[in-house]
Amino acid sequence: MTKIFMIIKCFSKLAFIVAISAVLPLKACSKDPILAVESIGIITMATNSSQVDISIKLKEDSDNFGNLTIDWGDGEKSKITDATSYGKSGTLEFSRNYSNTSRKHITISGDNIELLYCNNNQLTALDVSRNTTLTYLDCSNNQLTVLDVSLNKELKELRCSKNQLTSLDVSRNTKLTGLYCSNNQLSDLDVSLLNTTLIYLYCYNNQLSALDVSQNTALTDIDVCNNQIKNLDFSKNTALHLLCCKQNPLTASALNDMFGTLCYIPETIWSAIDIGLLPSESDCDFSIALKKGWVFGPIHGSRSL
Numbered sequence: 001m002t003k004i005f006m007i008i009k010c011f012s013k014l015a016f017i018v019a020i021s022a023v024l025p026l027k028a029c030s031k032d033p034i035l036a037v038e039s040i041g042i043i044t045m046a047t048n049s050s051q052v053d054i055s056i057k058l059k060e061d062s063d064n065f066g067n068l069t070i071d072w073g074d075g076e077k078s079k080i081t082d083a084t085s086y087g088k089s090g091t092l093e094f095s096r097n098y099s100n101t102s103r104k105h106i107t108i109s110g111d112n113i114e115l116l117y118c119n120n121n122q123l124t125a126l127d128v129s130r131n132t133t134l135t136y137l138d139c140s141n142n143q144l145t146v147l148d149v150s151l152n153k154e155l156k157e158l159r160c161s162k163n164q165l166t167s168l169d170v171s172r173n174t175k176l177t178g179l180y181c182s183n184n185q186l187s188d189l190d191v192s193l194l195n196t197t198l199i200y201l202y203c204y205n206n207q208l209s210a211l212d213v214s215q216n217t218a219l220t221d222i223d224v225c226n227n228q229i230k231n232l233d234f235s236k237n238t239a240l241h242l243l244c245c246k247q248n249p250l251t252a253s254a255l256n257d258m259f260g261t262l263c264y265i266p267e268t269i270w271s272a273i274d275i276g277l278l279p280s281e282s283d284c285d286f287s288i289a290l291k292k293g294w295v296f297g298p299i300h301g302s303r304s305l
Contacts, residue, residue, distance in 0.1 A: 041131035043108040049122035050098045052106065055091040057115035059133065068110035072096045091115060118142075119159070128152055139163070140180070149173060160184070161202070170195060182206070182223070191216055203227070204244065213237060225276065230254060235261040241269050244299055246276020252283035259285070265293030274299045 058068065070078040076096070083092040098104060103124075108116075115136040118126065123142035128134055129151045138159040139147070145164045149155055150172045157178040158170070165184040170176060171193055178200040181189070189203055192212040201213070201222045208227040213219055214236045222240065224232070226247040231254050234240055240263060250258070255275060265271040273294045275284070286296060 041109070041111060041113050041133060042127075043113065043116065043131050044125075044127045045106045045108075045118060045121075045123050046103060046125040047106065047121050047123050048101050048103055050101050052096045052098075052104075052121050054094045054106075054108070054121075055115070055117035056094070056108070056110075056113055057089060057091045057136075058110070059112040059114045060090075068092075068113075069108075070094055070096075071107040071109070072098075073104035073106050074098060089115070091117065135175075177218075179203070224248065225274070232258045233261050234258065234263070238263045241265055241271040242299060243272070244274040246274055250275075255284045256288060259288035259292075259294075262289055262292055262294060267293065271295055272297055272299045 052072070054070070056068070068080045072078070074096075078094055078096075080092065082094065084095050085093045112133050113131055114133060116128070116131075116134060117138045119138045119140045119142065121142060123139065123144055126139055126142070126144055126147065128137060129148055132151060133154060134152050135154050135156045137149070137152070137155060137157070140159045141162040143164060144160070145166070147160055147163070147165055147168060149158060150169055153172060154175060155173045156175050157180075158173070158176060159178075159180040160168070161180050161182040161184065163184055165181070165186060168181055168184070168186060168189060170179060171190060174194045175197060176195055177197050179191070179195075179198060180200070180202045182202050183205045186203065186206040186208060189206070189208055189211060191198060191201065192215050196215055197218055198216045199218050199220050201216070201219060201224075203211070204223045204225040204227070206227055208224065208229055211224055211227075211229055211232070213222065214233065217236055218239055219237045220239050221242040222237075223244040225244045229245070229248045230250060232245060232250070234243070243262075245258070262273075271294050273289060273296055275296070276298075289296070
């Protein structure tokens with residue numbers, strides 16, 4: 001009985017070793033097609049437009065320029081050699097004209113996609129979660145209701161204005177220096193935790209009732225006009241020199257308090273503050289800000305989207 005048990009035990013070990021040996025070469029093979037697909041960055045989008053224009057820039061040190069492909073969703077595909085032109089900053093520009101306005105699903109595949117311009121394309125869906133090398137994304141002026149950038153941790157500039165977004169989570173985009181999310185339907189925007197590198201913040205024409213920028217000490221430009229904000233505090237924003245906050249329910253007292261939190265502006269730096277034609281404007285003590293070097297005037301849209 002003992003000998004039979006030993007034979008069965010040895011056979012089980014041998015079977016296990018054979019099974020492992022059969023699997024290991026498959027995983028170790030760098031040319032395995034499944035692994036190759038997983039390593040390629042994928043971006044998908046959907047549109048009803050009859051014309052789509054996309055601009056892409058790959059990392060300069062990329063070794064895989066040749067594997068960029070665009071599946072236009074109508075049976076046609078484009079490679080890097082099919083770029084219609086080379087735009088500013090070395091971007092590759094692609095364009096596709098469709099025969100109808102039916103819904104198309106576009107797939108962009110390729111390693112090391114760094115910049116993506118897909119604005120003005122009537123996009124109804126966009127998924128960039130599988131392209132983690134993205135540092136710049138412009139998807140403004142579309143019809144997006146959802147945008148997930150939580151996995152795009154290399155993202156430095158995000159332009160998603162003129163969409164239909166009701167929420168936007170940028171808490172994981174710790175390298176973000178520019179956020180342009182104006183003309184949406186945002187009721188909340190949290191940049192108070194890890195967005196310490198933020199320099200430009202344009203979130204006008206939304207439904208924000210509050211905004212905490214106390215952790216954004218690098219902030220130089222902010223436009224929060226046409227929201228529902230009642231109080232603003234810029235006491236921690238010592239680099240700030242451009243501010244637009246008109247068309248908010250800010251009372252004269254709230255404006256004076258805000259003026260008191262503004263930093264002093266050196267004579268060598270141009271500064272401007274736009275409070276618009278608020279009902280409380282005539283009751284404000286402009287001297288609080290003027291004594292700090294701030295200049296009042298219309299500036300809305302100077303660097304917008």
